Amino acid sequence: LYTVPNYSSPSGISQSTERRREILAVADELDLLVVEDNPYGLLNLDGDPLPTLKSMDPDNVVYLGSFSKTFAPGFRIGWVLSPSFVRDKLVL
Known part of the structure; x- marks a missing residue:
């Protein structure tokens, strides 16, 4: 499951902590690996x-x-x- 949790394009919305928990619960239930793409994670605007x-x-x-x-x-x-x-499966 691929997700951009912070400042997602084009909306700029970040997923709440509760939403992140829900995503992880669904991924666990469906036995999915989660790919968190966080290129904007260092841009914390407030709080x-x-x-x-x-x-x-x-x-x-x-x-x-x-x-x-x-x-x-x-x-x-x-x-x-x-x-x-x-x-172990990544090729760099």
């Missing part, structure tokens, strides 16, 4: 940042992060945090 799906379920979420949208677009730097069963 405390919302928890990442990865922090809420580290064993079933692949987290994608990037500096390309927030810090240095020309660098094209990104990263993947994933469970070992996914990491």
Whole structure:
């Protein structure tokens, strides 16, 4: 299940903590791996940042992060945090 939880395009809406819990519950029920694409996660406009799906379920979420949208677009730097069963299959 692919999701952009923070500042999703084109609406700019971020999923609430409760909505994130619901997504994880459905993914668990359907035995789905969640891919959390969070290129805007470093852009916290006000208040405390919302928890990442990865922090809420580290064993079933692949987290994608990037500096390309927030810090240095020309660098094209990104990263993947994933469970070992996914990491072992990644080709970099």
